[in-house]
Amino acid sequence: MRVKTFRGSSTAAVFAEIKAEFGDDAVILSNKTCEENGRRIHEIMVGVDKQEEPVQKRATRDAVIDDAMNSIPDWNQEWNQIKGHMMALLKPQMNLNLLAPRQRLALEYLEREGVESRVILDLFQQLRGNKSKAILPELEKIVPVRPLESSIWKEKFHALAGPHGAGKTSTIIRLALKEKKENPTARICLASADQGQGKGRLVLRHYADLSGLDFRELGTREDFARLIGESQNFDKVFIDLPGLPNGTELDGWLSACGMNGPCDLAVHLVLNPYYAPAQYCAFLKKYSSAKLKSLIWTKLDEACNYGALVNTAYESGLPVSLLSYGSGLRNSMKPACEKDFWRLVFKHQLPTEEKNLLAKAV
Ligand SMILES: Nc1nc2c(ncn2[C@@H]2O[C@H](COP(=O)(O)OP(=O)(O)OP(=O)(O)O)[C@@H](O)[C@H]2O)c(=O)[nH]1
Ligand SMILES: [Mg+2]
Structure with a gap:
């Protein structure tokens, strides 16, 4: 009492x-x-007597879950603040003298490249106490790489999502041309779900016509259902998704189109390396979905550092599948591989450069 x-x-x-x-x-x-x-x-x-909770607050399981869901934004913000404070406290204890000079240089370099403190701290924890440990295997654990090649990605439907102007349509055209070149008999379909005012849809149709590929427009849920229904006619279907407006999230959008079910779909998130850190968080939230399978980085030729690539992989756990580094459709894209990725981060060498250097040397 x-x-x-x-x-x-x-x-x-x-x-x-x-x-x-x-x-x-x-x-x-x-x-x-x-x-x-x-x-x-x-x-x-x-x-x-110990006060009872008001009736409306009494916890049915659903009410508890609803409550928790409703308070996620506050909770998230609070957690981010706590994380920030923890980092500030932990960082002075990150005694770089515990590392071998090579390890230390690598961490300092990554920090200058814009790799965030929590990633650096994680790497420090892995390296401390073992001066002969190489940093690259640790980095490779943080940034998985899964080249976007047909032999590795077995899904029939590949949709490219991402912010406006990120390079979705160009990348779809490059992917389709590459697929056609490597496998001339492949039955490829280009589909545009981008019903906006932009000319992406027309460009995609144009390239489909030029290259003898099938083309479909996806404006309604029925269009998506029809495409799934005729999928046995295609070996690969590349879908160009629109940049989603404010307040729309990929998961809900896919459900509304009937694409969130068991269909054989992998969505790849197309990003550029020079957005602000808060934008990457917002994009990962907006595009989070069980169908989201990889990150594609475009406009690498326009960036001056590549820390964002490491941070985003760390944050999302998603593999990097494709690297694009030029506005043209030829020689401007390569399926990601570890060697190219880390050369890009540590040497600012675009994946083409090796070939060009070789050509110059001959
Ligand atoms: N420098 C450079 N430019 C690129 C790269 N990839 C695409 N672009 C250019 O970026 C611009 C936008 O590309 P789109 O493919 O239209 O981008 P999108 O994501 O489809 O754009 P929306 O449909 O408007 O959302 C075009 O001018 C492309 O040529 C790249 O890797 N490097
Ligand atoms: Mg487009």
């Missing part, structure tokens, strides 16, 4: 206060009047 004493200048005033706080649940334990500095004071002591 909880006990509380209320005091006031009249018994009525004290009772009103008790009622306001405990309603009819309070039990009077004592009631007395005393003098204090010449004034009469009424003092009432009440006891209340």
Whole structure:
């Protein structure tokens, strides 16, 4: 039982206060009047059984889950703040002298490249105490690579999602041309779900016509269902998704189109390396989906550092599948591989450069 004493200048005033706080649940334990500095004071002591939660707050399982879901944004923000403070506390303890000079240089380099503190700290923990440990295998654990090649990715449907202007349509055309070149008999379909005002749809249709590929427009849920229905006619279907407007998330969008079910779909998120850090977080949230399978980095030729590639892989756990580094459709894209990826990060060498250097040398 909880006990509380209320005091006031009249018994009525004290009772009103008790009622306001405990309603009819309070039990009077004592009631007395005393003098204090010449004034009469009424003092009432009440006891209340441990208060029950109001009925509407009583926890059905659904209510608890709803509550938790509703408070996620606050909780998330709070957690981000806590993370920030923890980093500030931990960082001074990151004694780089515990590392071999090579390891230290690598971490300092990555930090200058824009790799975030929590990734650096994680790497530090892996390296400390073993001066002969190489950093690259640790980095490779953080950034998985899965080249976007037909022999590795068996899905029939590949959809490219991402912010406006990220390079989705260009990458689809490059992918389709590459597939056609490597396997001239492949039955390839290009599908545009981008019904916006942009000319992406027309460009895609144009390249499909030029290269003898099938083309489909996807404006409604029925269009998607029809495409799935005729999928046995194609070996590969590349779908160009629109940049999603504010307030729309990929998962909901795919469900509305009937593409979130068991269909054989891999979505790849197309990103550029020079967005602000907060934007990467927002994009990962917006495009989070069980169908999201990899990250494609475009416009690598326009960036001055590549820390974002490491941070985003760390944050999402998704493999990098494709690297694109030029606005043209030829010689501007390569399925990602570890060697190219880390040369890009550590030497700022685009995947083409090796070939060009070789050509120059010959
Ligand atoms: N420098 C450079 N430019 C690129 C690269 N990839 C695409 N671009 C250019 O980026 C611009 C936008 O490319 P799109 O493929 O239209 O991008 P999108 O994501 O389809 O754009 P929306 O459909 O408008 O959302 C075009 O001018 C492309 O030529 C790249 O790797 N490097
Ligand atoms: Mg487009």
